[in-house]
Amino acid sequence: MNVLEKIVNSVTNFSKSERKVAEVILANPQTTIHSSIAALAKMADVSEPTVNRFCRRLDTKGFPDFKLHLAQSLANGTPYVNRHVEEEDGPEAYTAKIFESTMAALDSARHNVDINTINRAVDVLTQAKKISFFGLGASASVAHDAQNKFFRFNVPVVCFDDIVMQRMSAINSAEGDVVVCISHTGRTKNLCDIATIARENDATVIGVTAYDSPLARECTLVLSLDVPEDTDMYMPMASRVAQLVLIDILATGFTLRRGSKFRENLKKVKDSLRGSRFEKKDHPA
Amino acid sequence: MNVLEKIVNSVTNFSKSERKVAEVILANPQTTIHSSIAALAKMADVSEPTVNRFCRRLDTKGFPDFKLHLAQSLANGTPYVNRHVEEEDGPEAYTAKIFESTMAALDSARHNVDINTINRAVDVLTQAKKISFFGLGASASVAHDAQNKFFRFNVPVVCFDDIVMQRMSAINSAEGDVVVCISHTGRTKNLCDIATIARENDATVIGVTAYDSPLARECTLVLSLDVPEDTDMYMPMASRVAQLVLIDILATGFTLRRGSKFRENLKKVKDSLRGSRFEKKDHPA
DNA sequence: CCATATATGTAATTTAATTACAATAAACCT
DNA sequence: AGGTTTATTGTAATTAAATTACATATATGG
Numbered sequence: 001m002n003v004l005e006k007i008v009n010s011v012t013n014f015s016k017s018e019r020k021v022a023e024v025i026l027a028n029p030q031t032t033i034h035s036s037i038a039a040l041a042k043m044a045d046v047s048e049p050t051v052n053r054f055c056r057r058l059d060t061k062g063f064p065d066f067k068l069h070l071a072q073s074l075a076n077g078t079p080y081v082n083r084h085v086e087e088e089d090g091p092e093a094y095t096a097k098i099f100e101s102t103m104a105a106l107d108s109a110r111h112n113v114d115i116n117t118i119n120r121a122v123d124v125l126t127q128a129k130k131i132s133f134f135g136l137g138a139s140a141s142v143a144h145d146a147q148n149k150f151f152r153f154n155v156p157v158v159c160f161d162d163i164v165m166q167r168m169s170a171i172n173s174a175e176g177d178v179v180v181c182i183s184h185t186g187r188t189k190n191l192c193d194i195a196t197i198a199r200e201n202d203a204t205v206i207g208v209t210a211y212d213s214p215l216a217r218e219c220t221l222v223l224s225l226d227v228p229e230d231t232d233m234y235m236p237m238a239s240r241v242a243q244l245v246l247i248d249i250l251a252t253g254f255t256l257r258r259g260s261k262f263r264e265n266l267k268k269v270k271d272s273l274r275g276s277r278f279e280k281k282d283h284p285a
Numbered sequence: 286m287n288v289l290e291k292i293v294n295s296v297t298n299f300s301k302s303e304r305k306v307a308e309v310i311l312a313n314p315q316t317t318i319h320s321s322i323a324a325l326a327k328m329a330d331v332s333e334p335t336v337n338r339f340c341r342r343l344d345t346k347g348f349p350d351f352k353l354h355l356a357q358s359l360a361n362g363t364p365y366v367n368r369h370v371e372e373e374d375g376p377e378a379y380t381a382k383i384f385e386s387t388m389a390a391l392d393s394a395r396h397n398v399d400i401n402t403i404n405r406a407v408d409v410l411t412q413a414k415k416i417s418f419f420g421l422g423a424s425a426s427v428a429h430d431a432q433n434k435f436f437r438f439n440v441p442v443v444c445f446d447d448i449v450m451q452r453m454s455a456i457n458s459a460e461g462d463v464v465v466c467i468s469h470t471g472r473t474k475n476l477c478d479i480a481t482i483a484r485e486n487d488a489t490v491i492g493v494t495a496y497d498s499p500l501a502r503e504c505t506l507v508l509s510l511d512v513p514e515d516t517d518m519y520m521p522m523a524s525r526v527a528q529l530v531l532i533d534i535l536a537t538g539f540t541l542r543r544g545s546k547f548r549e550n551l552k553k554v555k556d557s558l559r560g561s562r563f564e565k566k567d568h569p570a
Numbered sequence: 571c572c573a574t575a576t577a578t579g580t581a582a583t584t585t586a587a588t589t590a591c592a593a594t595a596a597a598c599c600t
Numbered sequence: 601a602g603g604t605t606t607a608t609t610g611t612a613a614t615t616a617a618a619t620t621a622c623a624t625a626t627a628t629g630g
Contacts, residue, residue, distance in 0.1 A: 015577060033353055037618060047579045052619065063618065064349065064586095066316055071356040091404040094541065098534050099395040103388050110384040119376040148423050149520055187563040214563045233453055235434055237533045241526055248522045249383050254378060256503035299606060322587060332610045337588065349617095350589065 003069040004029065006058055012166045013057070020044045025070070033071045037063045098237065105227045105238030106245060112226040113246070121221055122253035124204050128178035130156040134166045134194055135182035138236040142182050142208075142243045149251040153258070163190050170194045172201035180206045184227075184239040195219055200202025208243055288354040288485050289314065291343055298342070306339045310355070318356045322348045368558045384521065390512045390523035391530060397511040398531070406506055407538035409489050413463035415441040419451045422465035423521040427467050427493075427528045434536040438543070450507055456478045458488035465491045469497025469512075469524040480504055493528055 007022050014022055023030050032040060041048045055066035085094045093172040125131060131150055135143035140161035147159035160166045173179060180199040183191050186209035195205045195218035207219030216222045223246060227239045292307050299307060308399060309329040311318050317325060326333045340351035410416060416435055420428035425446035432444035434452065445451045458464060464483040468476050471494035480490045480503035492504035501507045512524045 006383050020466060034350070036616085038616095048618075049580090049620085050578065053578090064352075065319075067349075068352060068356045069355045072418070085541070087541065089541065091400050091407070091538060091593065094537050095398065095400055095534050096395070098537060099391055099530060102530050102533070103391050106384055106391075113380065115376050115380055118380060122376070122455065138430065138433050141426045141433060144429055145423065145426035145525070148426060152520065189563060192563070235437065235533075235536065237530075239530055240430070244526055244529065245384060245387050245522075248387070248520075249380050251520065252379050252383060256372065256374065256379065262481065302609065321585085323585095334589085335609065336609090338609090520595075 002073045002105040003058060003060075003066070004073045010058070014054075017044075017050045018054045018057065029070060029074055033067050033074065035149070042247075044228040051253070057248055069142075082179055088135045091166055100161070102238045102241050105242055108240040109150070109225045109227055109245070112224070115224055117221060118246075118249060118253065121206050121223060121250060122257055124178055124206065124221065125150075125250060125254055126257045128155065128204075130158070130173075130178070132169055132179045132198075133157070133178070133182065134161075134170075134191060136161065136163070136177065136191055138240050139182040139184065139243065142240055142247065143180075145244055146157055146180065146182075146247045149247060150254070153254060155249075166190075166194050167197065170197040171201065173198050174199045175202040177203040178206060179203045180208060181219065182208045182243060183213075183215050183217060184210065184236055184243070186210040186215035191215055208246060288343060288351070288358045289347075299339075300359060300527070301333045302329075302335045303339045303342065305331055306336055313348065314355060314359055318352050318359065386524045387526050392508045392531070394512055394527040397509070399509070402508055403531075403534060403538065404507060406491050406508060406535055407542055409463055409491065409506065410435075410535060410539055411542045412461070413440065413489075414461040415443070415458075415463070417454055417458070417462070417464045417483075418442070418444040418467065419446075419455075419476065421446065421448070421476055422475055423525050424467040424469065424528065427463075427525060427532065430529055431467075431536075432466065434532060435539070438536075438539060451475075451479050451483065455482040455488075456486065458483050458486045460487040462488040464493060465493060466487045466504065467493045467528060468498075468500050469495065469521055469528070471495040471500035473500070476500055477503055488543045493531060558565055 007026060011019065011022060021040070021044045035043070037048050041051045044051070050237065052063055055063050058066065058069075060069055085097050087117065089097065098101050112153070133143035133146040133150075135141075141209040143159050143161065147157050149159045158169060160169055160218060168181065177198075179195070181195050183192050186192075186207070192215050195207065195215060198205050199218060204221070205219045207215050207222045209215045209219075209222065211224035212224065216224070223234065225239070225242045225246060227242045289311070292311060296304065296307060306325070306329045309325065316332070320328070320534065322333050322336050325476075326336045329336070337348055340348050343354075344349065345351040345354055364420060418428035418431040420426075428444050428446065430521075432442050435442045439469060443454060444453055455464065462483075466476050466480050471477075471492070477500050480492065483490050484505065489506070490504045492501050492507045494500045494504075494507065496507060496509035496511065501509070510524070510527045510531060512527045
């Protein structure tokens with residue numbers, strides 16, 4: 001966890017002198033990392049060992065170690081801060097902001113994702129007779145991507161972005177089939193229906209969606225990403241990137257689980273593409 | 286500038302012993318920031334003053350200051366360290382690695398992307414009579430996503446992942462039309478053809494592809510991302526995420542350029558979804 | 571109001587980093 | 601090639617910084 005946040009959060013556990021130290025650090029963090037313990041002690045008007053004790057209370061090895069942690073916190077420009085694009089932003093500004101907030105979202109997702117559920121999802125997927133990916137709107141392209149990945153594994157995969165097709169497919173599902181429903185909000189009615197229907201037909205339903213959403217309640221397994229993005233107001237951006245990374249993770253887990261002989265399949269798929277591509281370093285006629 | 290980059294760049298200015306130090310640091314940067322100068326000297330098999338001189342050569346005040354800079358570099362994702370998934374990795378390991386290397390890729394893309402070209406691409410897109418997104422394989426889902434975004438702007442948008450449709454569409458393009466071709470490698474023959482045909486028919490062709498690739502040569506404008514990923518060997522993962530973020534950026538630039546009255550359109554699209562969704566905090570019947 | 575516990579500071583000690591200088595190795599010039 | 605100069609590296613001494621041990625002060629509960 002970020003040291004700066006930690007200081008703010010545990011300010012109640014601090015003693016009077018330690019609080020003085022905290023204030024000085026929060027006021028000039030950049031100066032702090034270039035100060036000696038003596039200089040900082042003077043600034044906070046406390047003794048050197050007090051500063052040292054302060055550092056230890058924050059679970060660092062000592063003052064130098066504390067400075068290291070502080071430096072790392074400061075390096076992350078704006079950690080966890082989802083910088084919103086403003087009306088008057090120029091290309092440079094909005095490009096930077098979008099990259100940064102996407103990265104912040106991934107970082108947050110990484111810390112919140114449940115490894116156990118991922119592992120179980122991989123389990124389920126490797127044993128699936130057939131895998132279906134369903135999504136609507138922005139999540140449809142994520143479903144497409146998932147199809148493109150899992151198709152390489154030589155497993156029966158389907159993907160529909162059409163409600164009617166999704167319904168028919170869900171109705172036809174049977175035990176051993178896995179249905180993956182993708183929705184950031186988890187409040188898309190049609191997709192909830194799909195999940196319900198699939199479950200009624202004994203399929204295992206994996207939801208890539210918000211925890212505690214209507215869709216989540218219909219799923220056997222919920223992979224929640226917890227990306228703070230209001231897709232009711234803005235276009236889905238970071239949320240959908242996180243979903244894609246999750247798909248990458250599932251696909252990776254899948255290949256690893258299947259073992260080495262299986263990986264020859266991937267090579268075969270890759271080789272089949274060769275004819276349709278220009279060779280590397282080759283120039284077109 | 287990033288200290289790690291600096292080390293790599295100025296490796297030529299180093300003496301023999303300094304190079305030994307550089308190698309050790311690049312190999313275990315995380316260990317370095319928690320080591321004393323003595324420990325590092327021993328690891329690199331040089332004397333302590335040599336390490337100190339090494340730090341000074343990189344414009345730091347000394348060893349502790351160098352560690353601070355290094356810590357800051359490491360905090361920004363892990364530049365240059367594209368961690369590959371290993372056969373024996375468990376769910377925890379591969380999940381972390383995929384998140385991290387995706388973030389590293391975005392960080393690298395952010396620094397390499399050309400703002401000017403983005404600005405010009407936005408220019409071109411805002412003035413387009415019709416926008417077409419074409420991609421094949423993994424890039425097809427990126428094209429889909431782009432369609433989903435630009436469609437909201439009430440501009441004629443098409444997206445095909447079928448070669449024949451792409452060809453027909455390209456042949457029918459005319460001046461004022463914009464064709465966006467998406468391909469990580471830029472070596473997919475069919476897509477190069479599409480770009481050529483579109484250009485012959487006076488359309489503006491934007492390539493989201495590798496700089497200096499066959500496809501890039503056929504485009505009017507090239508948005509290069511420079512994500513180090515070998516899609517000949519592995520499944521496209523980070524590269525495709527970077528492409529999506531680029532699309533997000535173009536879409537954002539688009540809305541900003543169009544001004545406020547235009548944004549009402551977005552609201553309209555959003556509102557139209559309301560009926561198909563469960564209300565927030567609402568529980569399904 | 572005393573006893574105990576907690577917090578803070580002073581001084582000593584230890585550890586780490588830097589400097590000054592010597593030795594070695596490399597480059598350069600007759 | 602051999603001597604001279606310059607750059608590189610290491611050893612030992614010095615200095616600076618951080619930590620520990622201990623003493624004092626301040627607060628807290630009976």
